[in-house]
Amino acid sequence: MSQRAVFLDRDGTMIEDVGYLDRLERLKLFPYTIDAVRLLNRAGYKVVVVTSQNGVAQGVLTEAFLGEAHAHLSHLFEAAGAKIEGYYYCPHSTHAAVDRYRTECECRKPKPGMILAAARDHALDVSQSFVVGDRWRDIEMGLAAGTRALLVETGYGRTEASRRPSNIPPVPVAGTLIEATSWILRNS
Ligand SMILES: [Mg+2]
Numbered sequence: 472m473s474q475r476a477v478f479l480d481r482d483g484t485m486i487e488d489v490g491y492l493d494r495l496e497r498l499k500l501f502p503y504t505i506d507a508v509r510l511l512n513r514a515g516y517k518v519v520v521v522t523s524q525n526g527v528a529q530g531v532l533t534e535a536f537l538g539e540a541h542a543h544l545s546h547l548f549e550a551a552g553a554k555i556e557g558y559y560y561c562p563h564s565t566h567a568a569v570d571r572y573r574t575e576c577e578c579r580k581p582k583p584g585m586i587l588a589a590a591r592d593h594a595l596d597v598s599q600s601f602v603v604g605d606r607w608r609d610i611e612m613g614l615a616a617g618t619r620a621l622l623v624e625t626g627y628g629r630t631e632a633s634r635r636p637s638n639i640p641p642v643p644v645a646g647t648l649i650e651a652t653s654w655i656l657r658n659s
């Protein structure tokens with residue numbers, strides 16, 4: 472059977488959006504995030520993080536720090552019996568301050584590059600998969616890749632929910648990631 476997945480936006484969906492997360496002390500998981508990932512794992516979903524990291528493009532944080540932050544997150548999840556399959560991030564921007572990140576890439580949300588790369592690396596079936604995020608660009612990315620998608624009202628989500636762009640079809644709106652998880656488990 473092909474492998475289904477849930478692609479999670481990081482900032483504002485799994486952890487508090489603190490702007491540029493450049494120190495581990497500022498990393499704050501929402502209280503339900505580990506439970507949500509564990510429930511998804513148990514239901515047979517691989518969980519993959521897909522995150523835009525403009526801070527790297529702007530030289531505010533390094534890819535090395537990003538790797539540290541994600542290793543730290545993985546440790547927290549593993550200690551609680553939950554698993555993140557992989558982390559995909561876009562460090563690029565057409566307005567990057569750092570030369571090597573200044574490019575028109577295929578991984579910038581709402582483009583589907585990160586999901587397509589993860590699907591290839593982990594043999595995931597996007598048509599049986601979901602994206603959960605707090606911005607319409609997360610939703611657009613998912614729909615462009617062929618997943619279903621849910622918006623959460625944490626992070627920027629409450630504001631976003633009130634102004635859906637006309638080019639994006641309505642999607643379920645969940646209060647938080649744990650509610651989005653319940654919805655996914657009921658609608659699998
Ligand atoms: Mg976000």
Ligand SMILES: [Zn+2]
Binds near residue numbers: 560561562563578579
């Ligand atoms: Zn990119």
